Amino acid sequence: MQRKPIGKTRWAIAEGYIPAWSSSDRRELVSHETACLLNAGDREAHVAITIFYAEREPSGPYEVTVAPGRTLHLRFNELRDPEPIPPGTDFSSVIESDVPIVVQHTRLDSRASDLALMTTAAYGE
Amino acid sequence: MQRKPIGKTRWAIAEGYIPAWSSSDRRELVSHETACLLNAGDREAHVAITIFYAEREPSGPYEVTVAPGRTLHLRFNELRDPEPIPPGTDFSSVIESDVPIVVQHTRLDSRASDLALMTTAAYGE
Amino acid sequence: MQRKPIGKTRWAIAEGYIPAWSSSDRRELVSHETACLLNAGDREAHVAITIFYAEREPSGPYEVTVAPGRTLHLRFNELRDPEPIPPGTDFSSVIESDVPIVVQHTRLDSRASDLALMTTAAYGE
Amino acid sequence: MQRKPIGKTRWAIAEGYIPAWSSSDRRELVSHETACLLNAGDREAHVAITIFYAEREPSGPYEVTVAPGRTLHLRFNELRDPEPIPPGTDFSSVIESDVPIVVQHTRLDSRASDLALMTTAAYGE
Numbered sequence: 001m002q003r004k005p006i007g008k009t010r011w012a013i014a015e016g017y018i019p020a021w022s023s024s025d026r027r028e029l030v031s032h033e034t035a036c037l038l039n040a041g042d043r044e045a046h047v048a049i050t051i052f053y054a055e056r057e058p059s060g061p062y063e064v065t066v067a068p069g070r071t072l073h074l075r076f077n078e079l080r081d082p083e084p085i086p087p088g089t090d091f092s093s094v095i096e097s098d099v100p101i102v103v104q105h106t107r108l109d110s111r112a113s114d115l116a117l118m119t120t121a122a123y124g125e
Numbered sequence: 126m127q128r129k130p131i132g133k134t135r136w137a138i139a140e141g142y143i144p145a146w147s148s149s150d151r152r153e154l155v156s157h158e159t160a161c162l163l164n165a166g167d168r169e170a171h172v173a174i175t176i177f178y179a180e181r182e183p184s185g186p187y188e189v190t191v192a193p194g195r196t197l198h199l200r201f202n203e204l205r206d207p208e209p210i211p212p213g214t215d216f217s218s219v220i221e222s223d224v225p226i227v228v229q230h231t232r233l234d235s236r237a238s239d240l241a242l243m244t245t246a247a248y249g250e
Numbered sequence: 251m252q253r254k255p256i257g258k259t260r261w262a263i264a265e266g267y268i269p270a271w272s273s274s275d276r277r278e279l280v281s282h283e284t285a286c287l288l289n290a291g292d293r294e295a296h297v298a299i300t301i302f303y304a305e306r307e308p309s310g311p312y313e314v315t316v317a318p319g320r321t322l323h324l325r326f327n328e329l330r331d332p333e334p335i336p337p338g339t340d341f342s343s344v345i346e347s348d349v350p351i352v353v354q355h356t357r358l359d360s361r362a363s364d365l366a367l368m369t370t371a372a373y374g375e
Numbered sequence: 376m377q378r379k380p381i382g383k384t385r386w387a388i389a390e391g392y393i394p395a396w397s398s399s400d401r402r403e404l405v406s407h408e409t410a411c412l413l414n415a416g417d418r419e420a421h422v423a424i425t426i427f428y429a430e431r432e433p434s435g436p437y438e439v440t441v442a443p444g445r446t447l448h449l450r451f452n453e454l455r456d457p458e459p460i461p462p463g464t465d466f467s468s469v470i471e472s473d474v475p476i477v478v479q480h481t482r483l484d485s486r487a488s489d490l491a492l493m494t495t496a497a498y499g500e
Contacts (some may be wrong), residue, residue, distance in 0.1 A: 014413040023180060028145075034140075070178065072179060092446035242357065256386065321391070352387040
């Protein structure tokens with residue numbers, strides 16, 4: 001099975017916002033803001049995330065590990081250490097890894113009775 | 126008619142998720158996760174797709190061919206060989222071609238009574 | 251006023267699909283597939299668009315002009331020469347300009363009673 | 376805390392459109408068109424935005440400042456100087472900064488009773 005790395009080691013997502021409520025409490029339908037992290041290579045990825053706010057100091061690093069040949073769809077909603085990200089608040093993130101990864105940003109918003117979705121490749125360099 | 130290739134030969138889509146149900150059974154409204162593959166050149170593109178999961182080994186290659194001067198809007202839902210991708214499961218994909226192609230990722234989610242859509246250019250290198 | 255060009259001269263949008271119906275006949279709510287073309291420079295942009303299909307020969311060129319310092323939000327639905335693009339059909343596009351432009355792809359889908367939207371920067375090179 | 380800059384100094388968003396009405400008057404649900412600007416570095420970012428229209432001269436510069444280590448989710452709807460951007464009108468934007476920033480484009484459309492969302496990384500160079 002293929003284990004050739006792809007991606008970059010430094011990414012940014014300028015958009016960031018956790019909708020403050022949801023019309024469903026099923027986990028797959030709860031409003032969420034996600035960074036999808038793909039580690040296609042053969043070495044573990046040690047990832048550090050910094051959260052930037054509009055009116056306070058940045059927070060982090062939030063540290064996660066992505067095993068070789070695995071993907072992690074990380075919900076910003078579920079980050080706890082060093083502190084939760086408050087819902088209903090504008091933020092951005094910088095995502096740094098010690099090996100190349102690919103990062104994509106997705107939001108599911110279920111505040112209304114129907115769903116809204118958006119996604120984009122993150123900015124990598 | 127133009128036959129000048131455009132694109133890259135290695136792409137990744139870090140997001141991947143097939144919604145587990147649909148509010149319609151019309152094919153165009155069934156929830157789907159798609160990789161749009163454009164082969165603008167004059168040689169057949171032999172494409173190999175590897176699927177990465179959160180908690181198991183990658184799967185593939187899924188092999189498809191895109192004729193010269195053609196597009197293929199490939200639904201991940203409909204891949205069968207070597208195995209179907211389970212719905213409701215986080216995944217990522219790496220898409221490799223022997224000639225340059227352009228890849229874009231789109232999801233249509235019809236779990237609610239109305240539609241949600243999202244799209245992004247894939248990450249190429 | 252600024253007239254410094256930005257962008258590239260060759261772009262591709264691998265996704266393409268004109269929803270076959272709409273829940274409204276107001277122009278701004280009719281389902282549409284759009285290429286937004288920004289010409290930030292001081293020379294007229296002569297743009298040629300080629301449409302690629304899944305199962306037939308490419309079609310085009312569709313020719314449009316974008317004046318210096320202007321934007322054109324071009325609806326694929328409204329292209330007529332050399333032929334309309336059929337709704338409900340998978341396609342891709344290659345967009346070529348004689349001066350640098352920036353291209354972004356947007357779809358508004360109003361087949362359901364509510365709206366769905368998606369957008370992405372096109373792939374440029 | 377990390378203060379390493381990321382990004383580019385010149386960005387374009389070819390899409391631009393402020394939906395002309397909303398189904399809610401709560402600020403977070405009012406239809407809006409946003410440029411998210413991340414300044415991850417340690418110097419203030421002085422940002423100048425030029426708005427391009429389909430049938431009139433460009434307008435600007437709209438000037439905003441993003442503090443070091445801060446994000447600004449700027450609603451085009453709320454720009455006033457030198458003039459508001461009319462709703463229901465096609466536009467594009469070029470965003471220039473004196474230090475590297477990252478730019479992402481997002482629209483929330485609440486014209487229907489439910490929400491539609493779209494986002495993309497802007498085009499940077």
